[in-house]
Amino acid sequence: MNTKIIRTLVKKEMLDVFRDKKTVIMMMVVPVILYPLIFIGAMQVVAFISSSMETQNYRIAVDAGDDDAFLHKLLEQGEADEEENAYEITIVDAASVADYEAALNEETIDVYVAGKMQDGRMQYDVYYLNSVTNSDYAAGIVMEAFDELREEMTRQRIEAAGLNVHEILEPIGYEKENMSSSEQSLGSIMGSVLPFMLIISLLMGTMYPAIDTTAGERERGTLETILTLPVTNRQLIVSKFITVAVIGMISALLNILSMGGIAFYIYAILEMQSDVGSFDMAMFVPAILVCMLAIFAFSLFISAVTMCVTSFAKSYKEANNYITPLMLVVMFVGYIGFIPNLELTRAMAMMPVANICLLIKNMLVFKVDYGLIAVVLISNVAYAVVAILFLSKIYDSEAILFSEQKGSLQLFEKRSNLRKGGVPTVSDVWFVVAVTILLVLYAGSLLQVKYGLAGVFGTQLILLLVPLALVIYTKKDMKLTYGFTGTGAAGFVGSAFLAVGVYLINIMLAGGLMKLFPQSAENVETTFSGIMGDNVPAAFLVIALAPAVCEEMLFRGLILHSLKARYRVVSAIAITAALFGAYHMSLVKFIPTGLLGAVLCYVVWKTGSIYPAMLMHFLNNACSVIVTYFPEQAGRVVPMLMRDTLTFSDGMLLLGAGLILLGIGALVLRKCRKT
Amino acid sequence: MIKADHLIKTFVRNEKKNRKMEINAVDDISLTVEEGEIVGILGPNGAGKTTLLRMMSRLMKPTSGQVSIRMGETEMTDEIEVKRHIGYLSNNTKLYGRLSSRELLQMLGTIYGIPEQTVEERIRQISEVLSMDAFLDNRIEKLSTGQTQRASIARCLVHDPQVYIFDEPTLGLDIISSASIIDFMKRERDRGKTVLYSTHYMEEAEYLCDRIVMIHRGKIISEGTPAELRERTKKDSLRDVFSGLILEESGSILPDAADGSYEQPGGIKGGRA
Numbered sequence: 001m002n003t004k005i006i007r008t009l010v011k012k013e014m015l016d017v018f019r020d021k022k023t024v025i026m027m028m029v030v031p032v033i034l035y036p037l038i039f040i041g042a043m044q045v046v047a048f049i050s051s052s053m054e055t056q057n058y059r060i061a062v063d064a065g066d067d068d069a070f071l072h073k074l075l076e077q078g079e080a081d082e083e084e085n086a087y088e089i090t091i092v093d094a095a096s097v098a099d100y101e102a103a104l105n106e107e108t109i110d111v112y113v114a115g116k117m118q119d120g121r122m123q124y125d126v127y128y129l130n131s132v133t134n135s136d137y138a139a140g141i142v143m144e145a146f147d148e149l150r151e152e153m154t155r156q157r158i159e160a161a162g163l164n165v166h167e168i169l170e171p172i173g174y175e176k177e178n179m180s181s182s183e184q185s186l187g188s189i190m191g192s193v194l195p196f197m198l199i200i201s202l203l204m205g206t207m208y209p210a211i212d213t214t215a216g217e218r219e220r221g222t223l224e225t226i227l228t229l230p231v232t233n234r235q236l237i238v239s240k241f242i243t244v245a246v247i248g249m250i251s252a253l254l255n256i257l258s259m260g261g262i263a264f265y266i267y268a269i270l271e272m273q274s275d276v277g278s279f280d281m282a283m284f285v286p287a288i289l290v291c292m293l294a295i296f297a298f299s300l301f302i303s304a305v306t307m308c309v310t311s312f313a314k315s316y317k318e319a320n321n322y323i324t325p326l327m328l329v330v331m332f333v334g335y336i337g338f339i340p341n342l343e344l345t346r347a348m349a350m351m352p353v354a355n356i357c358l359l360i361k362n363m364l365v366f367k368v369d370y371g372l373i374a375v376v377l378i379s380n381v382a383y384a385v386v387a388i389l390f391l392s393k394i395y396d397s398e399a400i401l402f403s404e405q406k407g408s409l410q411l412f413e414k415r416s417n418l419r420k421g422g423v424p425t426v427s428d429v430w431f432v433v434a435v436t437i438l439l440v441l442y443a444g445s446l447l448q449v450k451y452g453l454a455g456v457f458g459t460q461l462i463l464l465l466v467p468l469a470l471v472i473y474t475k476k477d478m479k480l481t482y483g484f485t486g487t488g489a490a491g492f493v494g495s496a497f498l499a500v501g502v503y504l505i506n507i508m509l510a511g512g513l514m515k516l517f518p519q520s521a522e523n524v525e526t527t528f529s530g531i532m533g534d535n536v537p538a539a540f541l542v543i544a545l546a547p548a549v550c551e552e553m554l555f556r557g558l559i560l561h562s563l564k565a566r567y568r569v570v571s572a573i574a575i576t577a578a579l580f581g582a583y584h585m586s587l588v589k590f591i592p593t594g595l596l597g598a599v600l601c602y603v604v605w606k607t608g609s610i611y612p613a614m615l616m617h618f619l620n621n622a623c624s625v626i627v628t629y630f631p632e633q634a635g636r637v638v639p640m641l642m643r644d645t646l647t648f649s650d651g652m653l654l655l656g657a658g659l660i661l662l663g664i665g666a667l668v669l670r671k672c673r674k675t
Numbered sequence: 676m677i678k679a680d681h682l683i684k685t686f687v688r689n690e691k692k693n694r695k696m697e698i699n700a701v702d703d704i705s706l707t708v709e710e711g712e713i714v715g716i717l718g719p720n721g722a723g724k725t726t727l728l729r730m731m732s733r734l735m736k737p738t739s740g741q742v743s744i745r746m747g748e749t750e751m752t753d754e755i756e757v758k759r760h761i762g763y764l765s766n767n768t769k770l771y772g773r774l775s776s777r778e779l780l781q782m783l784g785t786i787y788g789i790p791e792q793t794v795e796e797r798i799r800q801i802s803e804v805l806s807m808d809a810f811l812d813n814r815i816e817k818l819s820t821g822q823t824q825r826a827s828i829a830r831c832l833v834h835d836p837q838v839y840i841f842d843e844p845t846l847g848l849d850i851i852s853s854a855s856i857i858d859f860m861k862r863e864r865d866r867g868k869t870v871l872y873s874t875h876y877m878e879e880a881e882y883l884c885d886r887i888v889m890i891h892r893g894k895i896i897s898e899g900t901p902a903e904l905r906e907r908t909k910k911d912s913l914r915d916v917f918s919g920l921i922l923e924e925s926g927s928i929l930p931d932a933a934d935g936s937y938e939q940p941g942g943i944k945g946g947r948a
Contacts (some may be wrong), residue, residue, distance in 0.1 A: 003786075004785065005785075005786050008782055008786050009786070012771070012782045015774060016774065019773040019774075019814075019886070020773060045849040090826070164842055195878075220769060220772065221768070222769050222771055224734065224765070224767045224769075224772065225768040225769060225770065225830070227734050228732060228734060228758065228763040228768060229758065229783065229786050229787070230758040230787065231755075231786060232753045232755060249922050356881070393801055398734075398735050398736060417779050465914070
């Protein structure tokens with residue numbers, strides 16, 4: 001490869017990007033100006049709040065009949081505190097308060113204390129408004145007074161009984177001592193937040209230049225110019241990649257410096273005001289160095305990934321559409337830093353995004369394993385290199401440049417401008433799938449917690465109706481989009497064989513995966529049986545029938561057909577299956593459901609109809625329901641189901657039987673002609 | 676000289692109801708342009724002119740056929756080698772607006788592998804010939820249309836290519852700007868360069884071209900010097916020759932809309948985003 005050409009191209013890209021105001025603003029202004037501004041603003045607000053608190057006068061009404069012990073205590077405390085905290089307590093005559101609830105709401109008093117003699121002791125009720133800051137704070141003061149009063153009275157009574165106060169009140173002594181160094185404590189706090197911030201700032205930093213150098217270049221019409229030059233695809237892609245990665249790194253460093261500067265400033269202020277315990281900043285030097293390396297490796301990775309996405313966009317708008325799902329995934333994985341007790345294992349060290357999060361987290365609490373650091377760094381760089389080489393192989397400048405505009409977001413077009421028929425565009429589908437999944441995540445899980453089985457049904461309806469709304473709005477052809485075409489009996493028979501075959505193989509896979517991830521497997525089981533309840537027909541309807549219709553229409557209908565119109569069949573099936581696996585949101589379920597998804601896609605592709613896939617999905621889910629409700633009967637048919645752990649021979653038996661059934665199913669489907 | 680050998684370019688178009696249709700935008704065209712010769716490509720919209728020129732400048736891969744350049748005894752067919760000796764200009768080859776003309780030319784020089792000294796020398800020469808001194812260091816996005824066009828020509832010149840391929844270079848320009856381009860092509864031809872260009876302007880082609888190739892629906896329908904064409908068709912002007920031939924071919928002077936729609940996807944149609 002000619003490095004001179006690449007150097008020149010990189011220089012050109014850099015000039016081009018840095019002379020664009022938008023990039024510079026995105027890169028510089030946010031970390032260098034916006035963060036400090038937000039921080040100063042927040043400081044001002046806090047200062048304002050605390051200053052207004054200081055001069056606060058709390059009005060407390062006490063109605064305790066003849067017993068004035070509490071009133072005395074409260075006044076005593078108010079006087080004592082006046083010197084320290086500088087707040088005042090005004091005792092309001094309880095007799096003047098006709099309706100304490102109204103008085104609280106009108107904020108003429110902050111707390112109302114009512115006490116009366118009950119079973120030989122005073123019983124106090126404290127009325128306050130948790131929603132009003134002053135009232136809440138005053139209630140705290142009142143509770144403190146109560147605590148002191150109670151302790152005082154206890155002491156008096158023990159003394160009166162002639163007992164040793166110390167022995168009775170404190171029969172044992174104990175003290176807590178934090179053995180982790182102050183650096184470790186600081187590190188563990190930063191470790192949960194910093195990786196996420198870093199990943200997001202790197203993603204944000206690379207996103208814009210990635211779009212600008214790929215889709216932007218096409219949109220500005222300079223791509224055709226550069227293609228007239230004696231430059232290979234690889235040189236072009238590599239130089240763009242270097243540019244994007246470097247800019248991403250710069251913006252990430254700026255972000256970190258800015259955040260670090262603010263953190264240092266806060267620390268300095270705190271140190272001046274009180275002793276928070278001193279930190280030895282030098283201890284963080286190795287951690288910071290490794291973090292820098294991690295940033296470097298991750299910026300390569302994330303640049304490669306964003307470029308793989310944006311290179312195929314024909315316009316800025318389209319590139320943005322492509323980036324959105326990527327962002328959702330990266331952010332989702334980035335949350336991993338917040339999960340406690342997740343260890344960086346050898347397998348985890350190979351997981352993109354997650355590995356960087358965990359590495360930084362570990363470094364900040366001084367857990368150092370050079371082997372794992374190497375695995376993380378090397379795997380990131382390796383993924384980036386593979387992605388870029390792959391991209392330069394498949395990047396077809398001709399298709400990007402000269403092919404017709406297809407696959408843009410039609411959803412926001414005026415409806416009268418949309419042409420009738422066809423299947424929805426891929427961009428539309430991505431957008432709607434993202435919305436649907438978010439809805440299912442939030443609304444769906446809420447519904448499930450609240451209404452159990454009915455909630456699951458509701459979730460399925462979301463899966464069905466939101467995408468359906470898209471299809472209707474964009475005037476697409478229902479028959480084509482969903483595959484509502486008839487097929488012969490062979491299609492149904494074949495898919496029934498496939499269903500049972502996949503089911504058997506999945507028992508084997510589930511057994512194996514449970515051994516690998518025991519915790520995750522337990523989770524799946526408890527949530528599943530928790531939802532089902534006792535109503536067997538309802539369970540059949542909701543767990544077996546509804547997904548067979550709703551999930552099929554979304555995945556094997558809308559998603560598969562729109563992808564198929566755009567990409568090759570194999571890619572369309574692979575993407576749909578992976579999505580279907582990911583949609584089940586569990587590490588253990590990903591592979592089995594992904595496999596099921598792939599076979600379902602195959603059925604739809606072969607028969608040209610969605611109905612056999614619906615049947616197959618129904619059979620699969622029905623098997624699960626049967627196993628849950630009738631374990632003994634099911635165990636008699638397939639004994640492996642009821643064993644806690646599968647032996648190797650069990651696994652092979654299941655795999656063999658499954659493969660044979662799959663083979664028969666596939667053979668039957670070959671007989672099936674598309675109608 | 677540049678030589679196109681049985682070039683075919685097939686586009687697959689998605690017709691309604693998921694049926695795909697194949698169209699040959701360029702249908703078996705062979706063409707040779709010698710040194711010191713200007714050849715003009717004429718044809719109605721959608722005839723395949725742009726596709727042909729894009730294939731000859733190796734921006735597009737032909738579905739079948741080959742493009743080669745010969746300089747003296749050496750013949751080149753490799754994509755990168757061929758591109759090295761071509762200066763290609765079209766309405767879609769925009770310049771980097773955020774760079775100055777000088778920066779652009781320096782960058783191109785390095786990419787073409789020209790020594791730094793020579794690049795500086797060439798920039799000075801080009802700037803003089805195209806009178807670009809006044810705006811050489813301004814950002815290209817700040818230039819006027821005429822200045823941008825001159826910067827575009829400078830872009831094609833910097834590596835002193837043997838072959839020039841221009842796709843409708845005078846489209847939409849005022850008389851002075853287009854005259855400067857026409858002068859430029861004549862000058863380069865007289866220096867022994869090979870010039871291939873497409874146009875809609877008959878008078879311009881008649882005045883400038885040594886040879887004219889008329890294409891329609893992806894095929895060459897007639898070829899020769901302007902005088903030969905006039906003689907062959909017994910018409911007085913090239914304009915009449917042209918409309919006569921098209922009429923003869925398609926039975927109508929209006930180009931078939933169905934055929935025409937695949938032309939210029941990067942420009943007019945693609946711009947609809």
